[in-house]
Amino acid sequence: MIDSLFQGKRVTLAALDLDADAEVISRWTHDPEFLHLTETEPARPLSPGQVRKKLQPGDTEGSSRFTFAVRTLEDDRLVGLARLMWVDWSNGTAWLKLEVGTSEDRGRGYDADALDLLLGYAFLELNLFRVTSVVFEYSIGAIHLLESAGFACEARLRESIIRSGRRWDVLLFGLIRTEWEKGRGKAEAAQ
């Protein structure tokens, strides 16, 4: 049995507490880099009230979507959001989305740790067969992160988005349960 479904080495997957968290998430949306890493919609700053509306339980919870707050173990600070969306139970698939709010918190191990936890949740709790993640060609950090976790780039939708005046591909990364188990076995053996 695993005893650490929600607790990693540096972060936990926790419930979203919109009353308090909306202030922090609102600050993130004032940074276009944050929005450009995970959204295709035009960047638009959101007030705490708008964030609450966007992340209301109807949009974040349910049998086909799971949203977690990513908080540091050290000081319980909200650093990101981790989600599994569009869970398709009959086929055993879901789409995974991980957002880290500020550039200072990216690439510091929080994201890798949160991704590990989210994959554990997808494969050991939801018992899914595979997960898919969407990344933009310019998100080098996200591509490295997914590759380190064992994801393979499966599709390249050519010239799908325009950012900074040029067109970029949208990449679809996938990870199959058996691949994840193999990678996990290796990681455990190395410890």
Next chain:
Amino acid sequence: MTRPLFQGVLIRLAAVNAETQADAAARWSRDPEYSRLLDSDPARPVPASRVKADLEKQEIKNDGYSFSIRTLTGDQLIGFLDLDGIQWSHGNAHLAIGIGERELWGKGYGTDAMQEALRFAFDELNLHRVTLTVFEYNPRAVRTYEKVGFREEGRLRQHLNRDGRRWDMIYMGILRSEWEAESS
């Protein structure tokens, strides 16, 4: 091209009409093969009353266009075609098509409808690209999409579970420049 928009050689793209369409769509939903070719949801028969209510609820949207496909000869309703998820700032959209009347499969109706949809997407909506997904077990559709200029851009491995085995979901895309080269 002198043909009016929406008008192909075998079919035309027409408005979705809840009144006249519900019975046909309900009948199509009782065909499990059609359902499985169409999407990844479990096949499920839907009564005409429900189809009608759903169609009536559909509002005119800014990010999607829904059409019914009707034959030019006899004006028979044979399927539907949607361009949805339009991202205006990036110029792309997702296309979905279904020919519910199975005795008309493989006779060029789908190809004709796809060509009209692309003309609408590129000449009227001024999009840059169109995306679609198709299942590995639907090679006839793949051939149709290739015929009108779509290229395979990758596949989500083993994304579907049908009849006890896994199948890929194939992504295909066409750029405006490719469509222009095809249609010139």
